[in-house]
Amino acid sequence: MHCNCRERGYIKWTLLFLAACLGLIAGLSGFTFYYAQGTSYLQDDPVACKNCHIMREHYDVWVRTSHHSAATCNDCHTPRDFLGKYMVKAVNGWNHSVAFTTGNFPEPLKIKSFNRDIVQNACLNCHQDVTGLMGAGLNGENIDCLHCHSHVGHHRRK
Amino acid sequence: NIQDRKEEAFQYPLNVVEVGEGEIDPEVWGRNFPMEYDLFVKTELDYGETEYGGSTPYSKLEKVPAMKRIWNGYSFAVDHNEERGHYYAAIDQANTQRTKIVDQPGACANCHAAEVPALIEKMGWADFNRTPYNELKPSLMTGSSCADCHDPETMDLRITRPAFKNAMAARGIDLEQATRQEMRTYVCAQCHVEYYFKGEDKLLTFPWTKGLSIDNIDEYYEEIDFADWTHKETGAPMLKMQHPEFEMWSSSIHARSGVACADCHMPFIRQGSVKVSDHWIRSPLTHVNESCQTCHQWDEKELEERVLEIQHKTAALLRSSEEAIVDAIDTIAEARSAGISDDDLAGAMKLQRRASLRWDFVSSENSTGFHSPQEAARILGDSMNLARQAQIAALLAER
Amino acid sequence: NIQDRKEEAFQYPLNVVEVGEGEIDPEVWGRNFPMEYDLFVKTELDYGETEYGGSTPYSKLEKVPAMKRIWNGYSFAVDHNEERGHYYAAIDQANTQRTKIVDQPGACANCHAAEVPALIEKMGWADFNRTPYNELKPSLMTGSSCADCHDPETMDLRITRPAFKNAMAARGIDLEQATRQEMRTYVCAQCHVEYYFKGEDKLLTFPWTKGLSIDNIDEYYEEIDFADWTHKETGAPMLKMQHPEFEMWSSSIHARSGVACADCHMPFIRQGSVKVSDHWIRSPLTHVNESCQTCHQWDEKELEERVLEIQHKTAALLRSSEEAIVDAIDTIAEARSAGISDDDLAGAMKLQRRASLRWDFVSSENSTGFHSPQEAARILGDSMNLARQAQIAALLAER
Ligand SMILES: [Ca+2]
Numbered sequence: 001m002h003c004n005c006r007e008r009g010y011i012k013w014t015l016l017f018l019a020a021c022l023g024l025i026a027g028l029s030g031f032t033f034y035y036a037q038g039t040s041y042l043q044d045d046p047v048a049c050k051n052c053h054i055m056r057e058h059y060d061v062w063v064r065t066s067h068h069s070a071a072t073c074n075d076c077h078t079p080r081d082f083l084g085k086y087m088v089k090a091v092n093g094w095n096h097s098v099a100f101t102t103g104n105f106p107e108p109l110k111i112k113s114f115n116r117d118i119v120q121n122a123c124l125n126c127h128q129d130v131t132g133l134m135g136a137g138l139n140g141e142n143i144d145c146l147h148c149h150s151h152v153g154h155h156r157r158k
Numbered sequence: 159n160i161q162d163r164k165e166e167a168f169q170y171p172l173n174v175v176e177v178g179e180g181e182i183d184p185e186v187w188g189r190n191f192p193m194e195y196d197l198f199v200k201t202e203l204d205y206g207e208t209e210y211g212g213s214t215p216y217s218k219l220e221k222v223p224a225m226k227r228i229w230n231g232y233s234f235a236v237d238h239n240e241e242r243g244h245y246y247a248a249i250d251q252a253n254t255q256r257t258k259i260v261d262q263p264g265a266c267a268n269c270h271a272a273e274v275p276a277l278i279e280k281m282g283w284a285d286f287n288r289t290p291y292n293e294l295k296p297s298l299m300t301g302s303s304c305a306d307c308h309d310p311e312t313m314d315l316r317i318t319r320p321a322f323k324n325a326m327a328a329r330g331i332d333l334e335q336a337t338r339q340e341m342r343t344y345v346c347a348q349c350h351v352e353y354y355f356k357g358e359d360k361l362l363t364f365p366w367t368k369g370l371s372i373d374n375i376d377e378y379y380e381e382i383d384f385a386d387w388t389h390k391e392t393g394a395p396m397l398k399m400q401h402p403e404f405e406m407w408s409s410s411i412h413a414r415s416g417v418a419c420a421d422c423h424m425p426f427i428r429q430g431s432v433k434v435s436d437h438w439i440r441s442p443l444t445h446v447n448e449s450c451q452t453c454h455q456w457d458e459k460e461l462e463e464r465v466l467e468i469q470h471k472t473a474a475l476l477r478s479s480e481e482a483i484v485d486a487i488d489t490i491a492e493a494r495s496a497g498i499s500d501d502d503l504a505g506a507m508k509l510q511r512r513a514s515l516r517w518d519f520v521s522s523e524n525s526t527g528f529h530s531p532q533e534a535a536r537i538l539g540d541s542m543n544l545a546r547q548a549q550i551a552a553l554l555a556e557r
Numbered sequence: 558n559i560q561d562r563k564e565e566a567f568q569y570p571l572n573v574v575e576v577g578e579g580e581i582d583p584e585v586w587g588r589n590f591p592m593e594y595d596l597f598v599k600t601e602l603d604y605g606e607t608e609y610g611g612s613t614p615y616s617k618l619e620k621v622p623a624m625k626r627i628w629n630g631y632s633f634a635v636d637h638n639e640e641r642g643h644y645y646a647a648i649d650q651a652n653t654q655r656t657k658i659v660d661q662p663g664a665c666a667n668c669h670a671a672e673v674p675a676l677i678e679k680m681g682w683a684d685f686n687r688t689p690y691n692e693l694k695p696s697l698m699t700g701s702s703c704a705d706c707h708d709p710e711t712m713d714l715r716i717t718r719p720a721f722k723n724a725m726a727a728r729g730i731d732l733e734q735a736t737r738q739e740m741r742t743y744v745c746a747q748c749h750v751e752y753y754f755k756g757e758d759k760l761l762t763f764p765w766t767k768g769l770s771i772d773n774i775d776e777y778y779e780e781i782d783f784a785d786w787t788h789k790e791t792g793a794p795m796l797k798m799q800h801p802e803f804e805m806w807s808s809s810i811h812a813r814s815g816v817a818c819a820d821c822h823m824p825f826i827r828q829g830s831v832k833v834s835d836h837w838i839r840s841p842l843t844h845v846n847e848s849c850q851t852c853h854q855w856d857e858k859e860l861e862e863r864v865l866e867i868q869h870k871t872a873a874l875l876r877s878s879e880e881a882i883v884d885a886i887d888t889i890a891e892a893r894s895a896g897i898s899d900d901d902l903a904g905a906m907k908l909q910r911r912a913s914l915r916w917d918f919v920s921s922e923n924s925t926g927f928h929s930p931q932e933a934a935r936i937l938g939d940s941m942n943l944a945r946q947a948q949i950a951a952l953l954a955e956r
C-alpha cells in the first residue's frame with residue numbers, strides 16, 4: 001500500500017512545479033497555491049489535509065473512526081496507481097486551493113461524483129476479499145458502498 | 159486490479175454443479191452457494207412473535223375480532239393468519255380455508271410456488287390463471303426457490319412473474335433499465351403487492367395505472383367498477399386489500415432515499431471471511447443491528463424502540479378505525495332493517511367501502527405502519543373520517 | 558484575501574465594550590459580536606412567503622376561513638396572522654386586535670419583550686402577570702434581545718423566563734444539569750410552547766405535568782376543568798392551543814436523535830474564516846443547505862421536496878378536519894335551535910372541544926407537520942374521528 005519514498009518525493013516536486021506554472025498561466029500567483037497549502041495535497045500525512053481549517057472537522061472525526069488505524073485520507077481519496085494518484089492530487093489540490101482562496105465553494109462540503117468514484121474504488125481495493133461475493137454476477141454493476149457506509153471515514157451526522 | 163478480483167469472486171462460489179434454466183430445487187443451487195442456501199432454508203424455522211409480526215401463524219381473526227365484521231361475507235372472515243417464512247408459501251395456501259370453501263383460480267398460485275413460471279410457459283398466461291387452483295395444486299410443491307429471484311446463469315436478480323412485468327410496463331417503466339439497487343426491491347414487488355383477478359380469464363393484475371397511493375388505487379377500482387364481495391350485513395360492494403408492502407414503501411422516506419427491501423430484510427452479514435446477503439428473510443426486529451445499524455448509528459434497543467413507537471401509534475389508529483367501521487356497519491344495517499331502501503343507503507354504502515379499503519390497506523400491509531409512518535396515519539385518518547360519515551349518512555337516511 | 562482571513566480567525570470576538578447584566582440593547586452587545594448582530598437584525602426583513610410559512614404577516618383567518626367558525630366567540634377569530642421575525646415580537650403584540658378588544662394581563666408580555674426579566678425582578682412574578690398588559694405596554698420596547706438567551710458574562714445560553722423554569726421543575730427536570738445541546742432547544746422552549754394563565758393572578762403556566770403529548774395536555778385541562786372561551790354557536794367550553802413547537806418536536810425522530818431547534822433554525826454558517834450561528838432565525842426552507850446538509854446528504858431541491866411532501870399531507874388533513882369540525886358545529890347548533898337541552902348536548906359539546914383542541918394543536922404548530930409528521934397525522938385523525946362523533950351525538954340527541 002505504501003510506495004517508495006524517493007520516487008514519491010520526485011513526483012511530488014515535479015507536480016508542485018507543474019501546478020505552480022499552471023497557477024501563473026491562470027493568472028493567479030503561485031503564492032496562492034503555496035500559501036493556501038495546496039501542496040498539502042501532495043503529501044499523504046492526514047495532518048497536511050488539516051492545513052486547511054475547513055478540512056479540520058473531517059480530520060477530527062476521522063481520528064475517532066475505525067479507519068484511523070487503517071486508512072489515511074489519501075487511501076480513500078486518491079487512486080492506488082501513481083500517475084492517477086498524483087494527477088488527482090494535482091487536480092484536487094489546485095481546484096480546492098483556488099476554491100479556498102476565492103472562498104467560493106458550497107458549505108457544508110459535499111463530495112462530487114469525481115471524488116465519490118475514487119472513494120468507491122478505494123473501498124473495493126481494501127475490501128475486495130470480504131466483499132468478493134457481493135459482486136457475484138449482477139452485471140458486474142458494483143453495489144454502491146457509500147449507500148450504507150458513507151460514514152466510515154468520518155461520520156457525517158452530529 | 160478489480161476486474162480480475164471480480165472474476166475471482168465469481169469463481170469463488172464452488173461451481174460444483176451446472177444449474178440449468180429449469181432448475182427450481184434450492185438444494186441443487188445450494189451446492190454452488192452453500193452459505194446462502196443454509197440461510198435460505200431457515201425460513202422454515204419459527205423464530206417466534208414480534209410485537210406485531212413474526213413467524214408464528216396465529217389467527218389474525220382471533221387477535222382482531224373486528225375483522226370478522228368488516229370482512230363479513232368474504233372468505234378472509236373465515237381464515238386469515240399472520241404470515242411466516244417463504245418455506246410455507248405453498249403449504250399455507252394449500253391448507254387455508256380460503257382455498258377450500260371457495261373454488262379459487264390458478265391465478266392464486268402466481269406468488270405461492272416456484273413451479274409457476276414453468277407452468278405459465280407450458281400452459282400460456284390466460285390458461286394458467288383461469289385453470290382451477292385445485293387442478294394445479296398437485297404440481298405446486300416448492301413454496302420458494304432461488305429461481306424466483308435469480309438467473310442461474312449469472313446469478314443476476316431477475317423478474318420471473320408476468321403480472322409485475324405487465325404492471326410496470328403499463329406504468330411505462332422499462333425493467334431492462336432497472337439498476338441493481340432497484341432490483342433489490344423489484345424482486346420482492348413481484349409478490350408483496352395489492353392485486354386482483356381481471357375478467358373471465360382471472361388474469362392476475364396490479365391496479366397501478368393511476369399511481370401507487372391508496373387514493374389512486376381506489377380511483378382505479380371505481381373506474382372499472384370492481385368489487386371483491388358484497389358485505390353480508392350492509393350489502394355494500396366491497397374491496398379487499400392484500401399485502402401492499404411495495405406500494406406503502408413507495409411513499410416512504412426510505413424509498414426516496416433509495417433504501418431497498420433487501421437492505422433491511424436481507425442485510426449483508428459476515429460469514430467467515432466474506433459478506434453474504436442474509437437469505438433468512440424475516441422480521442428485521444430479530445436482527446436490527448445488521449438491518450439498520452450500518453445506516454443508523456443507534457444502539458439495538460433504541461432502534462427497536464423507534465420501530466415500536468411508530469407501530470404502537472399505527473396500531474392505536476387501526477383499532478380506532480375498526481371501531482368506526484363497525485359502528486358504520488351497525489348503523490347501516492339498522493337502517494336497512496328499519497326498511498330504508500338500497501337507493502337511500504347507496505351513499506352510506508359507498509362511504510363504508512371507501513373507509514374499509516383504506517383501513518385494509520394499512521391493516522394488511524405487514525409492517526404496522528413502519529414502512530411509511532406518516533402515510534399510514536394519513537390513510538387511517540381518512541378511513542375514520544369516511545366511516546363516521548357513512549354512519550351519519552345512514553342516520554340522515556333514516557330521518 | 559487569505560492573509561486577512563487567517564488573522565480574522567484569531568481576533569474574534571472583539572471585546573470592545575463591557576456588557577452589563579441589565580443590558581438588553583442588541584446594538585451594545587453587537588459591538589463585541591458584530592457578525593451575530595448583523596445576522597440578528599435581519600429578523601426585521603421580510604424574506605417572503607414559503608409554501609406554508611415565511612415572514613409575510615398575512616391574515617390566517619382569510620387564508621383559512623374555517624378558523625372564524627371554529628374559534629367563534631374568541632379574539633383569535635378577529636385577528637390572527639402568520640408570524641414573522643423576532644424583531645416584531647413586541648410590535649405585533651401591541652398592534653393586534655387581541656390586545657385591543659380584550660383587556661389582556663401582563664402575562665402576555667412574557668414572551669414578547671426583552672424588558673420582561675427586569676420587570677419581573679422589580680414587580681415580582683404574580684404582580685407582573687396580573688398587571689394589565691396596557692399598563693406595562695409603554696415599557697415594552699424591545700421585541701427580542703441577546704439577553705433573552707445569553708449570559709452577558711460568559712455568553713453561555715441561559716433561561717430567562719420563569720414559566721419555563723417552573724414547568725420543567727414541575728416535571729422534575731433540573732435545568733442546571735442541561736447539556737449544551739439541550740440548551741440549544743430549551744432557549745426556544747421558553748416561548749414556543751402551549752400556555753395558559755393560571756388563576757386570579759394570571760400566572761403564565763405550561764400544562765405539562767402529565768406529559769407533553771396532546772392527549773396528556775387534554776387530560777391536564779380536563780382535570781383542572783379549564784376553558785379559554787365559550788363557543789358562540791354551540792355553547793361548548795373550548796380550549797385554544799398556541800405554537801406548541803417544543804411539544805410537537807419532542808415527539809419526533811429528530812428529538813430522539815438529539816437534533817435541536819438551533820441545529821435547523823440557527824445553523825453554523827461561515828463568515829470569512831470563522832463559523833457563527835446564523836442569528837437570522839427564520840424558515841429553514843430559505844437555506845436548506847446550511848440547515849439540513851450537515852446531516853443529510855441530499856441536494857437542495859430534494860430536501861425542499863421532502864419538507865413539502867410532509868407539509869402537503871398535513872395540510873390536506875388539516876382541511877379535512879376543519880370540515881369535520883364545522884359540520885359538528887352546524888349540527889350541534891341546529892339541535893340547539895330545535896330545542897334540544899344543554900344536558901342532552903353535553904356529550905356532543907365535549908366531543909367538539911376535544912376535536913377542536915387537537916386540530917388546533919397541529920394547526921397552530923408552525924411547521925405544518927414537519928416537526929413530527931406521523932404524530933401530526935395521528936392527532937388530526939383523532940380530531941376528525943371525534944368531530945364526526947360530535948355530529949353523530951347531536952343527531953342522536955335530536956331523535
Ligand atoms: Ca409474519
Ligand SMILES: [Ca+2]
Nearest residue numbers: 611612640641
Ligand atoms: Ca412565519
